[in-house]
Amino acid sequence: MRLVFLFKGVWAVLAALVVGAFLVVLAGADPLAAYGALFSGAFFDYYGLASTLVRMSPLLLAGLAVIVPLRAGLFNIGGEGQIYIGALAGTVAALYLPEALPAALRLPLIVLSGALGGALWALIPALLKAYRGINEIITSLLLSYVAIYLVGAVIHVWLMEPGAPYPYSREVPYDVLLPVFLPRTEAHAGILIALTCAVVLGIVLRRTTLGQSITVVGHNPAAASYAGINVKRLILTSFAIGGAMAGLAGTFEVIGLKYRLFDHFSPGYGLQGIIVAFLASLSPLLAIVAAFFLAGLQAGAGAMQRAVGVDTTMVEALQGLIVLFVAVGLAFRYRPGRTAGKPPAGAPAAAVPETAAKSAEG
Numbered sequence: 001m002r003l004v005f006l007f008k009g010v011w012a013v014l015a016a017l018v019v020g021a022f023l024v025v026l027a028g029a030d031p032l033a034a035y036g037a038l039f040s041g042a043f044f045d046y047y048g049l050a051s052t053l054v055r056m057s058p059l060l061l062a063g064l065a066v067i068v069p070l071r072a073g074l075f076n077i078g079g080e081g082q083i084y085i086g087a088l089a090g091t092v093a094a095l096y097l098p099e100a101l102p103a104a105l106r107l108p109l110i111v112l113s114g115a116l117g118g119a120l121w122a123l124i125p126a127l128l129k130a131y132r133g134i135n136e137i138i139t140s141l142l143l144s145y146v147a148i149y150l151v152g153a154v155i156h157v158w159l160m161e162p163g164a165p166y167p168y169s170r171e172v173p174y175d176v177l178l179p180v181f182l183p184r185t186e187a188h189a190g191i192l193i194a195l196t197c198a199v200v201l202g203i204v205l206r207r208t209t210l211g212q213s214i215t216v217v218g219h220n221p222a223a224a225s226y227a228g229i230n231v232k233r234l235i236l237t238s239f240a241i242g243g244a245m246a247g248l249a250g251t252f253e254v255i256g257l258k259y260r261l262f263d264h265f266s267p268g269y270g271l272q273g274i275i276v277a278f279l280a281s282l283s284p285l286l287a288i289v290a291a292f293f294l295a296g297l298q299a300g301a302g303a304m305q306r307a308v309g310v311d312t313t314m315v316e317a318l319q320g321l322i323v324l325f326v327a328v329g330l331a332f333r334y335r336p337g338r339t340a341g342k343p344p345a346g347a348p349a350a351a352v353p354e355t356a357a358k359s360a361e362g
Contacts (some may be wrong), residue, residue: 009279009290012329016321019173023317029308038315041303048264048303050185055295056258057191058266061249062273063202063280063287064117065242069136070282072206072238073218078125078140080270081147081247082118086247087254088151089117091159091261094172094254103175110176111193111251118247119145119240126239130232136239144270152263159261167263178256190252195288197245202284214238236352244269275319294319 019052021031041048062079069076093113097106125139152167159169178188205211217234225231249269254261276294280286297319301312 009281009286009326012279012322012325013293015325016318019321020314020318022237023312023314024308027306027310027314029310034304034308034310034314037183037298037307038300038304040300041307042300047185047302048299050182050187051299052292052296053182053187053191054185055298056255056291057188057194057252058249058269059272059276059295060198060287060291061245061252062193062269063276063291064198064273065122065246065249065270065272066277066285067280067282067284067287068201068205068214068245069238070277071211071218072214072234073221074129074235074238075137076122076125076127076140076239076242077137077274078122078142078144078147078270079242079273080266080268081140082121082142082243082246083250083253083266083270084147084151085121085250086114086118086243087250087261087265088154089247090114090251091172091258094176095159095170097242099173103173107176107178107255110255111248114251114254115244116245116247118243118245118250120243122239122243122246123236126236130235148264151261155261155263161260168321169261171260172255176255177259178252186257187254188256190248190256193248193252197248198284198288201241205284210237246273272319275323278330279322294322309348 017035021035024031024034042052043049062083065079065082066076071176090110090113093110097109101109121143124143125134125136128134128139129136155167155169160166161170178190180186180188181192205214213224213229214228214234214237216229217231221231224234250266253265258265267285272294276287276290279290279294297315301315303308304314305312
């Protein structure tokens with residue numbers, strides 16, 4: 001069944017590329033040449049591939065931050081804020097952990113600090129949802145703005161590099177930077193950790209009691225509670241896992257790529273993670289493919305512009321078209337009145353809470 005979802009994601013991408021080709025023609029360029037330069041620069045060039053992998057890491061982790069809560073029927077729209085808080089926690093740990101500790105111990109502590117920061121920030125909307133029934137979409141989204149400006153304030157007041165022309169923190173120590181695994185590039189070990197997280201979560205969600213419990217809660221919280229599952233605990237757990245993934249994304253941007261915490265450093269990875277999640281049909285393993293593809297679009301945009309003169313904003317249009325066609329596919333799959341309001345067998349009911357609330361099928 002996952003292959004069916006993959007094919008539907010592929011069709012959404014192909015439809016977006018076809019419509020994008022017409023936009024390229026309107027811009028006065030050859031679509032084949034434009035797409036050739038785009039994909040060649042992103043996937044078949046050594047430095048372009050490294051750039052794709054670097055962009056893939058935060059996209060994949062942000063996608064996982066959406067996937068895990070959504071499998072439980074919850075919408076974590078606040079991944080951006082969790083990325084910022086995770087980056088802040090990781091930066092503080094990197095700057096203030098005693099240098100007497102060996103780097104082999106400090107680096108894991110920094111990574112864990114970032115994950116914990118994102119998880120704790122994600123628990124705020126989770127607690128409000130579990131114990132007060134407050135819509136998690138609103139709270140998680142609004143908390144993102146709080147996090148962004150909170151991080152900016154902390155940089156200005158506490159962490160800012162003296163004399164810096166732009167608000168950014170002091171540089172983290174060299175010995176706690178993530179190692180690079182592709183020589184002469186910025187492809188850091190955080191990419192490998194992100195891939196490992198996706199594989200582990202894929203196994204957990206499909207093969208463990210916790211994963212099956214999350215899925216049952218996503219299909220029907222009332223039935224899950226009747227079966228003896230602690231729904232409130234799973235709400236907190238799924239959000240904490242998602243927040244931890246987003247926190248890792250922010251931490252890796254600091255200790256793997258930028259080497260210091262910048263104000264407004266994220267280009268919107270939290271929101272782009274939503275695209276990854278739906279393109280992957282809520283599968284952590286397919287999220288690897290979706291994040292790799294979207295990262296390639298971004299990495300190859302410059303090569304396309306240099307080759308045929310099409311502006312890099314064309315990539316943003318392609319991403320928007322992909323979202324549009326994925327949404328259209330969801331609308332047709334879950335149209336009202338279909339099989340007494342139930343989704344097709346095996347469909348991710350968490351993607352449509354109204355339908356999920358009527359079905360207890362796994």
